[in-house]
Amino acid sequence: MKFFHLSDLHIGKQLHHYSLREDQREILGQVTEYARQLHPDAILIAGDVYDKSVPSAEAVRLWDEFLTGLSRISPRIPILIISGNHDSAERLQYASALLKGQKIYLAGEVTEQGMTRVTLTDEYGDVTFYLLPFIKPSHVRHLFPGEEPETYTEAVEKLIRNQNIDFINKRNVLISHQFYRGISDPETCDSEIFSVGGLDQVDASVIRKFDYAALGHLHGAQSVGEEKIRYCGTLLKYSVSEASHQKALHLVTLGEKGDPLKIEKLTLHPLHEVRKKKGTLSELLAEVSPDERNDFISITLTDEEELYKPREQLDQVYSHILEVRIENTRTRRKLEELDETVKIQSPAEAFGEFYQKMQGTRMSEEEERFMDEIFEQVKGE
Numbered sequence: 001m002k003f004f005h006l007s008d009l010h011i012g013k014q015l016h017h018y019s020l021r022e023d024q025r026e027i028l029g030q031v032t033e034y035a036r037q038l039h040p041d042a043i044l045i046a047g048d049v050y051d052k053s054v055p056s057a058e059a060v061r062l063w064d065e066f067l068t069g070l071s072r073i074s075p076r077i078p079i080l081i082i083s084g085n086h087d088s089a090e091r092l093q094y095a096s097a098l099l100k101g102q103k104i105y106l107a108g109e110v111t112e113q114g115m116t117r118v119t120l121t122d123e124y125g126d127v128t129f130y131l132l133p134f135i136k137p138s139h140v141r142h143l144f145p146g147e148e149p150e151t152y153t154e155a156v157e158k159l160i161r162n163q164n165i166d167f168i169n170k171r172n173v174l175i176s177h178q179f180y181r182g183i184s185d186p187e188t189c190d191s192e193i194f195s196v197g198g199l200d201q202v203d204a205s206v207i208r209k210f211d212y213a214a215l216g217h218l219h220g221a222q223s224v225g226e227e228k229i230r231y232c233g234t235l236l237k238y239s240v241s242e243a244s245h246q247k248a249l250h251l252v253t254l255g256e257k258g259d260p261l262k263i264e265k266l267t268l269h270p271l272h273e274v275r276k277k278k279g280t281l282s283e284l285l286a287e288v289s290p291d292e293r294n295d296f297i298s299i300t301l302t303d304e305e306e307l308y309k310p311r312e313q314l315d316q317v318y319s320h321i322l323e324v325r326i327e328n329t330r331t332r333r334k335l336e337e338l339d340e341t342v343k344i345q346s347p348a349e350a351f352g353e354f355y356q357k358m359q360g361t362r363m364s365e366e367e368e369r370f371m372d373e374i375f376e377q378v379k380g381e
């Protein structure tokens with residue numbers, strides 16, 4: 001059985017205030033084209049369909065276009081979708097009972113009956129797909145009266161145990177959107193949002209019996225400990241920190257029970273690349289190649305001397321500048337000083353310094369007292 005594994009489409013996302021509408025339309029069009037050519041047995045979308053829980057009309061239209069395009073392929077390819085932490089479960093689930101008739105399976109929530117299951121068949125028998133949308137322990141506590149899960153790991157573990165899955169004889173695939181952690185820390189990037197302190201991490205050992213775990217949530221493609229527990233990552237680069245990522249469409253081939261998996265990465269061609277460029281202003285202005293002109297560029301200038309309107313000059317050659325940073329002896333020294341001083345400063349001292357920088361004069365005693373009171377109040381709360 002062959003299936004596409006996608007996740008984290010984040011439809012409607014912007015990159016540093018640039019709309020990604022055309023980039024997303026292009027890349028989803030390429031996925032549809034691959035589906036038409038290769039005709040996989042299923043398409044799995046592992047959460048974060050949208051970038052926001054209340055997506056824009058434009059984003060909804062693009063998602064509609066994508067689903068419609070895929071469902072026009074004949075014979076029909078089943079599409080299995082779960083909601084991620086960015087999606088609103090209820091909204092994503094709209095018309096799910098109707099869409100089931102079109103082989104589009106949408107799981108926004110876990111119900112009293114547990115996870116949504118979809119069984120598909122190939123020459124080796126059944127493959128059961130378990131659709132586990134993004135959950136917090138509080139979402140599923142009511143399903144386990146008397147033994148409420150406290151942690152994310154417990155919540156996922158209990159849900160799986162409750163399904164009575166035959167892991168010995170049958171082939172089972174999990175679709176899930178959580179922060180799974182193996183023995184080592186997974187690779188993360190700037191376009192992801194996690195809870196502070198790693199409370200949202202799920203021990204990957206609770207899903208290791210599945211023949212494949214199609215994961216979403218982390219935006220860099222990677223496996224968690226084993227090949228078969230895998231994040232496919234985003235189709236597009238959603239932050240500068242992903243500039244060196246190789247984004248691809250994952251095609252997974254599941255053979256007979258116990259056989260090794262095959263994972264192929266199909267090349268995608270984004271409308272704009274995300275690149276980092278570093279050098280002096282004159283170097284960067286001189287060396288620009290035509291195919292980079294319209295890419296998303298993060299620029300680091302290394303000039304030591306003051307520059308005349310660098311951003312305006314760069315705008316003349318690059319059409320999509322994400323940011324311009326300056327890295328020279330001066331900024332490095334500032335960073336070092338900041339490193340040393342920030343730690344020892346009280347909020348009142350830090351504010352005093354900020355005030356002086358902004359106003360060119362120190363705060364009056366009265367103003368200082370006023371600020372002290374505010375900081376005390378905040379502390380109290």
Ligand SMILES: [Mn+2]
Nearest residue numbers: 008048084217
């Ligand atoms: Mn995401």
